[in-house]
């Protein structure tokens with residue numbers, strides 16, 4: 150039976166939780182904020198980790214992430230400012246800058262480095278880890294890199310702008326990154342002051358908003374309108390339609406969604422598998438030079 154329009158409107162994805170990141174240090178000493186993958190939010194299936202970095206102090210980022218391995222999932226780097234060079238053992242290499250994306254599928258194993266390609270100035274961006282299903286964790290590594298000029302810009306009434314990195318918007322704009330295993334939607338959205346942003350998301354997906362520039366208002370499942378401020382991550386509850394209201398100022402945020410895998414997750418540093426013995430195997434394979 151077709152759902153009546155009235156009921157569809159009720160299927161709003163309201164906020165279920167708001168998470169604050171915690172300070173962390175990773176790589177060779179990069180100062181960052183860990184939002185997913187910390188005690189308050191160990192994961193949001195299929196997302197295993199979300200780090201945000203934003204600093205104009207070279208000592209916070211200059212050490213970068215020298216060569217290190219990964220197996221079993223994908224690392225996604227999106228830069229808002231600065232330049233970052235990726236290089237890996239499968240022969241992929243590239244530099245991205247503001248608005249560029251590096252989407253690396255580690256699969257059965259890869260060694261990569263992620264180093265700032267700058268000695269001063271602002272470096273700002275995100276790294277997201279997206280899990281792979283058990284049957285694809287040992288696939289060959291893959292790498293998708295796109296500069297800002299590859300990323301389509303959808304413009305809507307009221308001056309709303311969406312940069313579509315992955316997935317498809319309700320208006321049919323499709324991003325260049327393709328991953329059918331988790332069907333990720335990765336949008337960078339700008340909403341001018343006083344405007345309302347409305348978007349439908351696949352009901353089966355887990356989804357979150359990460360505020361880059363706030364504040365914006367979203368209705369919480371408790372019935373109250375909640376103010377999301379800069380650096381808040383808002384987890385969206387069940388439903389279809391997300392609505393966000395910009396207040397007196399322009400806002401910018403990431404809207405990210407993905408199909409949950411519902412599988413057991415075993416973590417061991419840079420490896421994410423389904424069982425502990427697969428993690429032990431990953432360390433052994435890496436030590437034996439099998440990556």
Ligand code: MN
Nearest residue numbers: 214219224261
């Ligand atoms: Mn890495």
